Amino acid sequence: MRRDPALLALEDGRVFRGTAAGARGTAFGEVVFNTAMAGYQETLTDPSYRGQIVVMTASHVGNYGLAKDDAESDRIQVSGFCARAFSDRFSNPRGEEALLPALGRAGVVAIDGVDTRALVRHLRSLGAMRGAVSTEHASEAEAAALVAAIRxxxxxxGAALGLSAGTAEAYRFGEPGGPRVAVLDYGVKRNILRKLAARGLSGTVFPAAATAGEVAAAGPWDGFFLSNGPGDPAALPACVGTIRDLLATGRPLFGICLGHQLLGLALGARTFKLKFGHRGVNHPVRDVATGAVSITSQNHGFAVDLATLPDGLALTHVNLNDGTCEGFRLEGRPVFAVQYHPESAPGPHDSDALFAEFASSLGR
Known part of the structure; x- marks a missing residue:
């Protein structure tokens, strides 16, 4: 099947040409890469990828189709999608539809036929940057105009994407009867809620902008959970203030990804933007206390600055690739967080015990 030409342009003027897939049009976003060999549906539907054009390093994407049970949210979240080759058809008894029609229906502009090795090497050297994927800028003059628009x-x-990536209305999860948890939703993945419920926990998922007073009014709560999400944690000062108020209750608290960063800010640390981020399913992380190394799934472009951890905040996990902070805990309190994704599916299950630890702190 012949497809129309398309291009992916970067703010530094580099242009990669390929063929159109998915919807037609032009989409802007931060261009990042993911090194996972599988899990493209989880990537596409992860709210943490909002505002980003994702480049997959796997050579073929779409081979096993899409299945509704594998979605991490109710829709495709990425701004754009890029691969060396998208499969026109799939082979998988669980598969329910092919990738390309789903991208088109979701309005996601995508491109394949790109030299993704050259593109990823460029991003690794210069860092993640603003870009666009387009089916509307074929000529050199049009491509130059697109680069100007990207800039x-x-x-x-400064992007406060975590305020809009999650639910707009509070809703319940899990089966009542066990410890009750209030989840602050900055873009929570469905599998996080499944993991909490599997440990006998239930409760309510609140919008990111919910105040501590609004959360307390729906209580009482045995503990709090801070979810993953997109954007810059430093752009969410109101959320940081809410977390400080929740900490003052003395209840257990567990954070993942953006929740890890926001908790760090609430406790006095600072965050910074990584050069090209961590996105994939094979990142080694060392447990500082035991020395054990876990293979983890990751998706983040910001991190807690290890050098700014205040007294009383103990480093628990370190990324072995670049030495960045992957986890900490508040000494003497059941308050802890990790930067990586222990709930990830597909991906390693090395870190499932973190959910058990949180449940145990709630008396489960």
Missing amino acids: EQPRME
């Missing part, structure tokens, strides 16, 4: 787009620094 007018907002950067990820």
